[in-house]
Structures are given as structure tokens and as C-alpha cells.
Amino acid sequence: MSEKTVVHDYPDVWQRFSPRQTLIRFIWYVGVVFVAVWALSTLDISWFYFLDAHLQVKDLAVRMWPPNLEFARRLVAPLIETIHIATLGTIITFVIAFPIAFLAARNTTINRFTWFIGRFILVGSRSVNTVVWGLLFVAIFGPGPLAGIWAIAFRSIGFVGKLVAEAIEEIDPGAVEAVESTGASRLQVLLIGILPQVLPVIYGTLVYRWDINIRESTVLGFVVAGGIGILLYSSINQFLWREVTVTLMMVFCVVLASEFLSAKIRHRIS
């Protein structure tokens, strides 16, 4: 009888969460579902279109097949242009993002104001999509790959600059101090103490961004900023779906190849 009065302060059955934890999780779940349902239900969606969606898919599939392989020959030059846009844009990024990253890193910036400027440029560059930059540069430079190159560069600055600035903030201060103690100038500290530490990150980020840029430059043509997108958009607008199929197949190959190449190079750098 006395044994029965022993009070266990632990439960007999193992449970992963306490009731309180379960309740909090449950409230989170309900909240997330509520937000999602609110978002979907207040959107102006015509569910009516769902009725014939399967017919549209079938129609599209019939029109897209077989691919018009003849068209592939005309795609080679625009594809090379697409790669050029991505690559030249990335090279320009390298030149511009470099000083901005140093401004935006807390340990290399000159004062709070320059740090803020650097951060602002990075956020602004990243917030505006490549295609929107494309719209802007087409208005400035007119249609063509030049607008595309600058669009790619302006979007990439924020991406590369942010990652490089983070890398600069995490460098080993010992090496910097060692160079400083030899009486090196500010520039020498930068070039000898800091740069070698972040160079692998810079190259790695650039190669990574290059591979994203290839993908982005395939659609720059939609706002007439050069590359394969121009042909793709005109094929779509003329309902030449068999040409669209070929274009998409070639885009697929190029993007996949660039992703593979970029992964290989990054693997070697790190």
C-alpha cells in the first residue's frame, strides 16, 4: 500500500513534447494555415479557368510536338550571346562589387556613413530583379545585349557584395594585425592582410553567380535586352510552339552544363 503512494514525477509513457510545447506548436500551425488561406482566398483568382485547364495542356502538348529541329541552327548565335551577357555581366560585377563589399563590411569600412552607403547599395541592387534592371537599361541604352549585360551586373553586385562583405567580416584579425605591425599602409593591409583571405570566397561567389546569371539571361530577351529570350518570346507570341520546344531544350542543356561547370570549379576552389 505504501508503495502505491509513491508519486512519479515523470510520465509512464514517453512523449516528445510537453503539453505546453504541443499547444504552442498547434497555435503556430493554425496561424500559418490561416495566413495561407487568407492569402489564397483574397487573391483575385478565376477558378473558372481551371475547368478547361486539362484541355489547354493537351492542346499545348499537341502543338509543341514534334520539335522543329530545323530551328536549332538559328538558335546557336543567340545562345552564345546569352552566355556572353551572363559572363561579361559577371566580370563587371567583379570590378564594381569589390570596393562596395569593402565599404559594406564593418571592419574595413571608413566610417558609419560609408558603411550605410555600402549596405544601401547592396540592398537596392538585390531588391530589384534582373528583368526589372533590364527594363531600366533598355530605356537607357536601347534594345540589345548591352542593356542585358548591365542588368546582370547591377543585380549581381548586391548578391556577390553581400556574401563577400560577410566573408570580410569573418576574416582572421591576426593576419591583419601582423601586417599592420610591420608598418604597412592601409592599402597594403588591404591587399596583403585581407585580400588573400577572401579571394577564394570572391571567386567562388562569382562562379556561383555566373551560373545563376546564365539562367537569368535566358529571359532578359523578354524585355528586349538581348540573348535567346528575344527569339523565345517572339516564337511564343507567334504561337510557333514547335520552335519553343527546341528553344527550351537548348536552354535546358546550356543551363545544366553551366551548373555542372560551376559546381566543378567551386569544388576545386574550396
Add this chain to the structure above:
Amino acid sequence: MNTAAEKHIDPAQQWHQIRMIENPLIRHSLALLVLLYIFWSMLSINVDWGRFLLGLPRAANIVARMLPPDFSRWELLIRGMLESVQMALAASFIGMILAVPIGICASSNIVPKPVYLMARAFIILSRTFHEIIVAIFFVKIFGFGPISGVLTLTISSTSFISKMLAEDIENMPPGQIEAIRATGAGFFKLLIYCISPQAMPRYLGVSIYRLDANIRHSTVIGIVGAGGIGQVLAASFSRYDYDFSLAILLSIIVLVFLGEFFSNWVRSRLR
């Protein structure tokens, strides 16, 4: 004696700057290759340099017309922004749910090979094509409007989150999986008691990150008619309403900044 020692320093021991590529021949030839590439691409690319020079005063003109930003049509602006945010929220949520089965199927250590290959094929296929290309197809199938945008962002979120989830599951130490299996647990018990506790924090983090990315992408797919602020932006650009365009761009920057702030805050709390 001191000076004598200094004179006989082995050149290999002398200080020299650290280089990423130690071999100077490879280093310089790589630099040369890059220069040659720039030269070649500049020649082959179709750039009208006269037009470029013409563009510089034009840029000043556009900037002058952009300033000051025109917020007078704020109702249109707010409606577009809200639509973008809603599209991003809905797509992130659906993508988050769809990514669980696909992510699990794309993990080579817990599913059979054919399932793995199919899931991977889906991920590769949807990652390769840019959102705008996908959006065009949805616009063709479902008509103009936010539904095409939601579906586009859902596809890209699903493939992104499931790719990250699969990587996470594949990197799990095999010990825990074996331990749970040793208790006689089936596949679903394995998922609940072994995979989910280990994958959950990163999965939630990636999903929140994706929400932030979706907000950024939702601002652009409107250009091909898939709803959101992008549609308003493209219209203002084509009508040369540059002051309204700048107002939209500034609002997008603020929105993206807030989204990033929120995402960082949630992710730091998850850790």
C-alpha cells in the same frame, strides 16, 4: 654572423605573398585567357557603341524624370504590392507542403532508386527554367492573373525546398536511422522519429528563406501577366511614367528589406 645568415636564406623560406594559384604560369595564362575572352566576346556581341554614348545623357534624362517619385496612385501601388505578398505567401505555403514528399523521395539513403531518380528529375527540370518561362506557360493554361503567379512560385519553391531537404536528409549520420530501424520501426515511424526531428529546423529555415525569395520573385513575374506589382511596374515603364516606376521600385525595395528582416528574425529564433 647575423648578416651571413641573412645572405644564405633559402629562397623557398623567404616571405612571399600567398597566391590562390601558386604556379605563376597557370596564374598568368588564366588571366590572359580571361582578357582574350573579354576581347572575343566584345567583338562578337552586337553592341552599337554610338547608341551607348547616346544613352548616357538619356540616363540623366530618365533619372530626372524619375525624380521625385510619384506616390499619388498609391491605391494601385498598395493593391499590387498586397497581391505580390499574397502570391508569395500562398506559394510558399503550398511549396512547403509539396516539398516534404518530394524532398523525401529525392533522398538516396531512404528511398529506392527509381523513386529517387523521378524526384530528382522533377527538381532538375523545374530548377533549370527561369520563373518567367514557367509563368508564360501557366498564363497560357490558366489565363492572366495571380493564379499563374501562384503556380509558378509554387513550382520553384517546391523544387528549391525539396532540394535542400533532400541534401539535409542525405547528410544525416546513418547511425540514428539504423537505431530507429533496429526498434522495428517501419518507413513512416522512421520519418516521424528519426528524419523529422533532425531535418525540421533547417527545413523551416529554408522555407522562411523561400518566402523572402518568393516576395522578390513575385515582383517580376507580373511582367508576363502573372499578377502582382510586376504587372503595374511593366505598365508604368511602357507608358514612360518613370516617376511612378521609381515609386514602385522604392516600395519593392522596402518590401524586400522588410521580408529579409522578417526572415532573418525568424531564422535566428529557430536556431
